[in-house]
Amino acid sequence: MNELYFNLLTPMARGNEDLFNSICERNKLSAQARNNYRRILLAGAATPPEASFEATHGLHLAAAQGFFRQYFYTGDRGFTLLKDRLTLFRDFLQSWERILILPPNNPLLYGFAERSEGALASAGGAASGGVFISYSRVLRLLTALEVNSVARQGFREYFNEYQSVFMAALEYCRINVCGLLEATGVYNFNAADPGKTTSLTNPTRCDPIGPEIARRKQERLGSINRIGT
Known part of the structure; x- marks a missing residue:
C-alpha cells in the first residue's frame, strides 16, 4: 500500500514524479497505464481530509494495485456483504486504522466511514474501496473454509458461481504473501456487451x-427472455 500509493502522494502533490517514474519504468507500464496511474495518484494527493476514506483512498489503492498485480471479478458478490449475512466472517477483517498504522491525528484518518471495516459503496452509490483481509487472515480464512462446515456452507451459498473465483483470489494472496483488498467500481464488466467494459x-x-461467468449468466438470461417472448 505504501510503496505503490501512500509514499507517492506527497511527492506527486509537489510536482515531483521521480519516484513515480521509477516505479513505472521498473514495472514496464505502458503509456496509457502510466497516465491512468498518475491520474489516480493525483486524485489521492488532492483528496480533502473530510472525504470518506473508502470512497477515496480505499478506491485509489485498489485501482493502483491493479496496474501491478492480478485482480479478480466476482460480479455483485463481495465479502463486505457476506460478513453482514454471516457474522463469523467479521473475525477475518481489520479496521483501516490498524492496517495503516497511522497516528490518530493523521489527516488520512479523518474521513473514515462510520463502519471503518469497509463499505462496498459510498453513500452516494459511487465506486468505493471495501474491506481488507490481511495476509495472516487470508490464511485463517482458507483454514476456516476447509475445516468449518458452517463457514464453508455460508461461503458457497453466498458466492454461488463465483466461489471458485474468490477461492482463486485467496490462493493468489497465499502464494504471493499479500492481503486481499475489495472494491467496487474499479472494474465494471459489461456482460451484455464486453466491448463496453470500463x-x-x-x-x-x-x-x-x-467475467466469463458473468457472460454466461447473461447468455442464460437472454435465452430465458427469448423463450418467454
Whole structure:
C-alpha cells in the first residue's frame, strides 16, 4: 500500500514524479497505464481530509494495485456483504486504522466511514474501496473454509458461481504473501456487451474466469427472455 500509493502522494502533490517514474519504468507500464496511474495518484494527493476514506483512498489503492498485480471479478458478490449475512466472517477483517498504522491525528484518518471495516459503496452509490483481509487472515480464512462446515456452507451459498473465483483470489494472496483488498467500481464488466467494459485500472490484469461467468449468466438470461417472448 505504501510503496505503490501512500509514499507517492506527497511527492506527486509537489510536482515531483521521480519516484513515480521509477516505479513505472521498473514495472514496464505502458503509456496509457502510466497516465491512468498518475491520474489516480493525483486524485489521492488532492483528496480533502473530510472525504470518506473508502470512497477515496480505499478506491485509489485498489485501482493502483491493479496496474501491478492480478485482480479478480466476482460480479455483485463481495465479502463486505457476506460478513453482514454471516457474522463469523467479521473475525477475518481489520479496521483501516490498524492496517495503516497511522497516528490518530493523521489527516488520512479523518474521513473514515462510520463502519471503518469497509463499505462496498459510498453513500452516494459511487465506486468505493471495501474491506481488507490481511495476509495472516487470508490464511485463517482458507483454514476456516476447509475445516468449518458452517463457514464453508455460508461461503458457497453466498458466492454461488463465483466461489471458485474468490477461492482463486485467496490462493493468489497465499502464494504471493499479500492481503486481499475489495472494491467496487474499479472494474465494471459489461456482460451484455464486453466491448463496453470500463476500468479504472489495467483491464488485462483481471483474471478471466469471473467475467466469463458473468457472460454466461447473461447468455442464460437472454435465452430465458427469448423463450418467454
